[in-house]
Structures are given as C-alpha cells and as structure tokens.
Amino acid sequence: MRSERPAEPKRLLDMALGTLLLVLAAPLLAAAACSLALRRPPGGIVVRELKTGLDGHPFTVRSLRTRRWRLDLLSRLPHVVTGEMSLVGPAALAPEDPRAAAPWRQTVRPGLTGPAQLSRHSTLPWDEPELLDQHYVEHHWIGLDLAVLVRTLPALFPPRTQGHLSDADHRLPGYSATE
Numbered sequence: 001m002r003s004e005r006p007a008e009p010k011r012l013l014d015m016a017l018g019t020l021l022l023v024l025a026a027p028l029l030a031a032a033a034c035s036l037a038l039r040r041p042p043g044g045i046v047v048r049e050l051k052t053g054l055d056g057h058p059f060t061v062r063s064l065r066t067r068r069w070r071l072d073l074l075s076r077l078p079h080v081v082t083g084e085m086s087l088v089g090p091a092a093l094a095p096e097d098p099r100a101a102a103p104w105r106q107t108v109r110p111g112l113t114g115p116a117q118l119s120r121h122s123t124l125p126w127d128e129p130e131l132l133d134q135h136y137v138e139h140h141w142i143g144l145d146l147a148v149l150v151r152t153l154p155a156l157f158p159p160r161t162q163g164h165l166s167d168a169d170h171r172l173p174g175y176s177a178t179e
Contacts (some may be wrong), residue, residue, distance in 0.1 A: 009142045014087050014109075017149075018080035025074045032064055032071050041065055047072070051092035052100040054109045059084045061092060073112050086111045088145040090133035099130060104137045113152040 036045035046062050053059045061084075064075040079085040085092065089111025093100040111117075115136050116129035136144070 010086065010140070010145060011083070013142060013145060014080050014083075018077055018087060021074070022077040022081060025077065029064065029071065029075055032066055032075075036065060050095060051110060052095050052097075052106070053084055053092070054106065056101070056106045058095050061085075076112055080112065083109070085109050087113065088136075088140075088148045089114050090137060091117055091129075102134070104134055108137050108140070113148060115148060118148065118151055 033045055043065065045065055047065050049061045049063075050058050051061050059079075061076060061079060063072040066072055076085060080087055086109040089108050090105055091114065092110035093105075099105065114133060116132040119129060119132060136148075
C-alpha cells in the first residue's frame with residue numbers, strides 16, 4: 001500500500017481556486033467552444049501542444065483556439081485541477097526547448113501565469129523572463145503565488161493605448177514631424 005504525502009498549500013490552492021475558476025468559467029468556455037465550432041477553424045477548436053511538466057515529464061496541453069479575453073488560458077484550468085499544471089509557475093515549455101531541461105524548472109509544475117508571463121509586454125531584456133522564472137522557483141511560497149494572481153487579473157485586460165513605442169521609435173505619442 002502506497003502512503004500519500006499530505007498535500008502542500010500550493011497544491012491545495014491550485015485545486016480549490018482552480019476548481020472554482022473552472023466552474024465559473026465553464027459557461028463562457030462552452031459558449032466560446034460553440035462559437036469556434038460554428039466557424040470551423042482549420043485544425044479544429046482545440047490546440048494540442050506537448051509541454052514539459054513536473055520532474056521533466058511531458059504532457060499534452062489542450063486549450064481553445066482563441067486568444068480573446070485569454071480564454072485559451074482559462075481553457076487550461078482542467079490541467080491545474082488534475083495536477084499537470086499550477087495556477088502560478090514558470091511558463092510551460094515544449095520538450096525540445098533547451099530551457100525545459102533546466103534542473104530548477106523541473107522541480108515545479110508549469111503555471112498558467114507567473115512573474116515572467118506578467119512581464120512579457122514590458123521592456124525587460126530578452127533574458128530577464130528566464131531569470132524571473134528561476135527566481136520564482138527558488139523563492140516561491142503561497143504569499144508570492146497570491147500576489148502574482150492578484151497582478152494577473154488586470155494584466156489580462158491591458159489598458160488601451162494609441163500605440164506603443166518600439167525599440168526603433170522613441171518619439172512620444174502624438175509627435176508629428178509636420179508640425
């Protein structure tokens with residue numbers, strides 16, 4: 001007979017909040033799936049991607065083929081409830097991605113959100129997201145998870161702007177060379 005370890009607080013949070021979010025999102029996800037089915041997108045309504053999980057074990061992530069209102073992330077909630085993913089953690093990477101083999105990355109479940117995912121639209125240098133993921137893994141605790149979850153909701157709905165500055169264009173919004 002195999003003895004079970006007591007569930008850690010992070011896993012309890014994932015199961016409880018993940019289940020609640022899944023129940024609340026189910027009608028929206030069902031409507032989105034029906035809408036997608038009516039449009040018959042090439043490849044179907046569900047995207048299947050192989051990702052690396054806890055202890056380096058590969059698993060298939062299934063998500064709706066939509067980015068509107070981040071429904072693709074909500075459609076991954078079953079993976080949180082079943083324990084393949086966590087609400088908060090480093091981004092899920094494909095097994096062929098060399099970063100997936102990092103020993104620190106294999107000690108936790110990949111997350112729907114995390115510090116690196118929240119900073120993806122920032123002006124951080126290209127290698128900074130990986131460092132954010134590593135820092136999260138080395139210092140994670142339930143309080144940090146709650147803080148990331150609180151920051152995630154507003155990040156799902158970024159403020160509308162007239163545009164953004166690229167690396168090559170540092171003029172202020174509204175600047176015109178003709179004035």
